[in-house]
């Protein structure tokens with residue numbers, strides 16, 4: 001319970017896409033409701049369209065998708 005809460009807090013605080021300030025919680029929510037490619041997550045959240053054009057956030061998003069698909 002406490003670990004889950006800590007993870008939720010960290011997910012809200014941690015920016016996956018720093019250019020657009022998109023938190024990990026938003027990325028995870030998009031993945032949970034069916035965005036299973038980086039492009040789909042980008043469309044749903046606005047990630048990957050900042051100054052670096054996804055250079056920094058694409059690998060992190062792909063990792064979150066892979067983790068989701070492995071665990072579900």
Ligand code: FES
Pocket residue numbers: 016017018019020047048049050051052053054055056057058
């Ligand atoms: S970190 Fe996502 S577009 Fe730059």
